Amino acid sequence: xxxxxxxxxxxxxxxxxxxxxxxxxxxxxxxxxxxxxxxxxxxxxxxxxxxxxxxxxxxxxxxxxxxxxxxxxxxxxxxxxxxxxxxxxxxxxxxxxxxxxxxxxxxxxxxxxxxxxxxxxxxxxxxxxxxxxxxxxxxxxxxxxxxxxxxxxxxxxxxxxxxxxxxxxxxxxxxxxxxxxxxxxxxxxxxxxxxxxxxxxxxxxxxxxxxxxxxxxxxxxxxxxxxxxxxxxxxxxxxxxxxxxxxxxxxxxxxxxxxxxxxxxxxxxxxxxxxxxxxxxxxxxxxxxxxxxxxxxxxxxxxxxxxxxxxxxxxxxxxxxxxxxxxxxxxxxxxxxxxxxxx
Numbered sequence: 015x016x017x018x019x020x021x022x023x024x025x026x027x028x029x030x031x032x033x034x035x036x037x038x039x040x041x042x043x044x045x046x047x048x049x050x051x052x053x054x055x056x057x058x059x060x061x062x063x064x065x066x067x068x069x070x071x072x073x074x075x076x077x078x079x080x081x082x083x084x085x086x087x088x089x090x091x092x093x094x095x096x097x098x099x100x101x102x103x104x105x106x107x108x109x110x111x112x113x114x115x116x117x118x119x120x121x122x123x124x125x126x127x128x129x130x131x132x133x134x135x136x137x138x139x140x141x142x143x144x145x146x147x148x149x150x151x152x153x154x155x156x157x158x159x160x161x162x163x164x165x166x167x168x169x170x171x172x173x174x175x176x177x178x179x180x181x182x183x184x185x186x187x188x189x190x191x192x193x194x195x196x197x198x199x200x201x202x203x204x205x206x207x208x209x210x211x212x213x214x215x216x217x218x219x220x221x222x223x224x225x226x227x228x229x230x231x232x233x234x235x236x237x238x239x240x241x242x243x244x245x246x247x248x249x250x251x252x253x254x255x256x257x258x259x260x261x262x263x264x265x266x267x268x269x270x271x272x273x274x275x276x277x278x279x280x281x282x283x284x285x286x287x288x289x290x291x292x293x294x295x296x297x298x299x300x301x302x303x304x305x306x307x308x309x310x311x312x313x314x315x316x317x318x319x320x321x322x323x324x325x326x327x328x329x330x331x332x333x334x335x336x337x338x339x340x341x342x343x344x345x346x347x348x349x350x351x352x353x354x355x356x357x
Contacts, residue, residue, distance in 0.1 A: 175209065
C-alpha cells in the first residue's frame with residue numbers, strides 16, 4: 015500500500031509487517047521514520063537493529079536477525095538501509111523469503127533514496143509492498159509545498175498574515191528542513207501574535223534550495239518569476255556557471271531536435287524514448303514547443319554559445335547574460351534580443 019508522509023500518522027494502527035521509506039527529502043524521511051518508531055515503541059518494540067547494505071554485506075545476517083529471539087525485548091525493529099535501493103539478486107531473494115514467514119515480533123523498516131518506476135515493479139518491492147506500506151518521500155513543490163507549509167503552520171499554532179505565508183513560500187520552497195526550523199524559530203520568538211512579512215524580514219535570510227534540473231523544468235514551463243529567483247539562489251549557493259550552461263545546452267539541444275522534427279511533419283512522440291524524455295517531463299517540452307519557434311530556439315542556442323565562449327576565453331561569469339537567456343524562454347522577450355549586449 016502506498017501512502018504519503020502527511021497521511022502516515024493516521025495509518026499506523028495497527029502496524030504493518032514492514033515499512034518502505036524511500037526518497038530524497040531528508041525532512042520527510044526522518045519525520046516518517048520518527049512516527050513509525052514512536053508507534054512501534056507504544057506497541058512494545060523496544061530493541062532496534064540497524065543494518066546497511068554495503069560492499070560485502072551478508073544477506074543471511076538479515077535472516078538470522080529475523081529468526082533470533084531477543085534477549086532484551088519481546089519485539090524488535092530491524093532497519094535496513096539500501097543506499098542504492100538495489101538489493102541485487104541475493105537480497106531480492108532474501109527479502110521475498112522473509113515475507114513468506116510472518117513474524118509479529120519483528121518490524122522491518124527499509125530506507126533508501128528515491129525509487130524509479132522500474133524499481134517499484136521489481137519482485138522484491140512487490141513482495142514487501144504486499145505485506146507493508148510504501149512511503150515515497152519526495153519534496154513537494156508549488157501548490158503541494160503550499161499545502162505542506164500551511165499544515166506545519168497549523169501544527170505549530172502560529173498566526174501569519176497572507177503576505178507572511180507567501181514570503182515563507184518564496185524563501186523556503188524546496189527545503190522542508192529549513193522551513194520547519196524557521197517555523198520552530200517563530201514559535202520561540204513570537205508564539206502568540208500575528209506575524210506579518212515585515213517581521214519575517216527581520217528574522218530570516220533566504221534559504222531555499224534548488225537544483226539546475228528544477229530550474230530547467232521551470233523554464234520549460236515559462237515560470238519566469240520563479241526561474242529568476244532560482245537562478246539568484248543557485249548563484250548565491252556557489253553553483254558553477256559551467257554546470258548551469260551545460261544544463262541549458264542540454265535542454266535547448268533537445269528542444270531543437272524536437273522542433274526540427276515537428277517542422278518537418280515528423281512524429282515527435284517517437285523521439286521521447288530516444289531523447290530519454292520520461293512521461294513526467296513530456297508536458298513541459300510540449301508547452302515549450304508550442305510557445306517557441308525554431309528560429310527562437312536557434313537564437314537561444316547561439317546566445318548560450320556566446321556566453322560560454324566568453325566564459326572559456328575570458329573567464330567572465332556573466333550572470334546577467336544567463337538571466338537574459340532564461341528570459342528568452344518567453345517568446346515575447348525575443349523582440350528585445352537585439353538590444354542585449356554582452357559587455
